[in-house]
Amino acid sequence: MSHPATAVASTDAPSRSAEPRLVARIRDDAEAIDVAHKLAAELAREASERDRERRLPWAELERYVRSGLWGITVPKEYGGAGVSNVTLAQVTAIIAEADGSLGQIPQNHFYAVEIIRVNGSEAQKRFYFDRVLQGDRFGNALAEIGTKNSAERKTRLTKDDTEDGAGYRINGRKFYATGALYANWVPTSAIGDDGVQQLALVPRDAAGLTIVDDWSGFGQRTTGSGSAIFDNVRVPADAVLGFQASFDRPTTVGPLAQILHAAIDLGIARAAYNDLIRFVSTRSRPWIDSGVERAGDDPLTIREVGDLTVQLHAAEALVDRAGLKVDLAAANPTADTVAAASIAVAESRVLTNNVSLAAGSKLFELAGTQSTLAENNLDRHWRNARTHTLHDPVRWKYHAIGNYYLNDKKPPRHGAI
Structure with a gap:
């Protein structure tokens, strides 16, 4: 048995599509976080140039894959690190802070790994998890345009x-x-x-x-x-x-997809926040009525930075809390645990949505006109946040959260809660 254009790989699993890469094998959660921080430092160096020139990150993706981070959700019994969803979200946010696009590209890869974990046969798990650990990456072909809503499929x-x-x-x-x-x-x-x-x-x-x-x-x-x-x-x-079986019964497929989106927004928010701090501290001028010499000493600017900092730290805390809820649901997937995970993730998505947009906007408000110059390319943070947060509307997350706590209504099970 084989794919039309590929050779047979085994007698009981689909055939392989690429030669193995030299891929590191990450052992546990702590190592995943450490590797992510080191890799992010490399990926951040030309992130602005890649965005400005729309230079596709082939080399950067290869380094990302070879780091072993694309294999961290493969369960331990199949040779992976089987990291927690808290760690997965943290890794995603770390990479998205370095480069919002690179943070998003593996979102559907981890989504596919989760579907295989939840719905795959034993042969499929053995084959595809091994391929992931050897460096294969999943993309996606899920959504369509021209349909009556985002869930309809014509394919x-x-x-x-x-x-x-x-x-x-x-x-x-x-x-x-x-x-x-x-x-x-x-x-x-x-x-x-x-x-x-x-x-x-x-x-x-x-x-x-x-x-x-x-x-x-x-x-x-x-x-x-x-x-x-x-x-x-x-x-x-x-x-x-x-x-469809991923949603006909309680599984963590939907919450996992959504916590990755929250983590991407969180990383983008951190990037904008850090550039705001850097620019105001080193290049901005104080407003003439402030009576201070440095923009960083302007009391109204200080107040706005304090408010944004609280929003960012609250978003970080809710993402971690959501990851814990998803971990609980993965260990014991029932209607109640999956609903609780979905709602916790929705809460985190509300805050990460809002703070990513706020940070991208406040950057210019507080940094001043110089920050809008094209050579700075600081608008990439707001552009990334505005584009990514349109994945599914935050207004419906407020509705799901309110209905859950007020009326004890479980949210619908699909990938967009």
């Missing part, structure tokens, strides 16, 4: 059994395919003949799959969140697993 998965074995054909078009451009595998959501949504793990080089680099968003410029076109793409049956 179809049609049964196609041949003499080579059981399989399917995929036809459709996706957008917001973050990471697919850089991926070895493109997890693709499609509706089967029975009307149920499935996830097909498609090799990036599969015949009939075209990835188009047509992402033109003003923020998150180098995420590669463009189009994926499927023209009669064939996948073997054992490369398909349940997707």
